[in-house]
Amino acid sequence: MINEPQCWIRKCKFFIGVKNEGGEKNECVVCKAFPNGIPDEIAYGDNLHLEVYPGDNGIRYEEEI
Numbered sequence: 756m757i758n759e760p761q762c763w764i765r766k767c768k769f770f771i772g773v774k775n776e777g778g779e780k781n782e783c784v785v786c787k788a789f790p791n792g793i794p795d796e797i798a799y800g801d802n803l804h805l806e807v808y809p810g811d812n813g814i815r816y817e818e819e820i
Contacts (some may be wrong), residue, residue: 760798768819788814
């Protein structure tokens with residue numbers, strides 16, 4: 756099972772959830788900015804994704820209200 760990503764804990768309005776393609780080892784967390792998998796430093800690290808990040812499709816963290 757995947758750990759809770761920071762973007763979920765911080766309630767990012769663009770967070771989608773877990774993408775599972777063929778078993779637990781192939782799980783990844785996705786959002787509108789990263790539909791193929793949120794980079795670990797954003798999902799589980801200290802990067803709050805407030806600035807441009809390569810491949811973010813022009814979407815940054817916004818709190819869901």
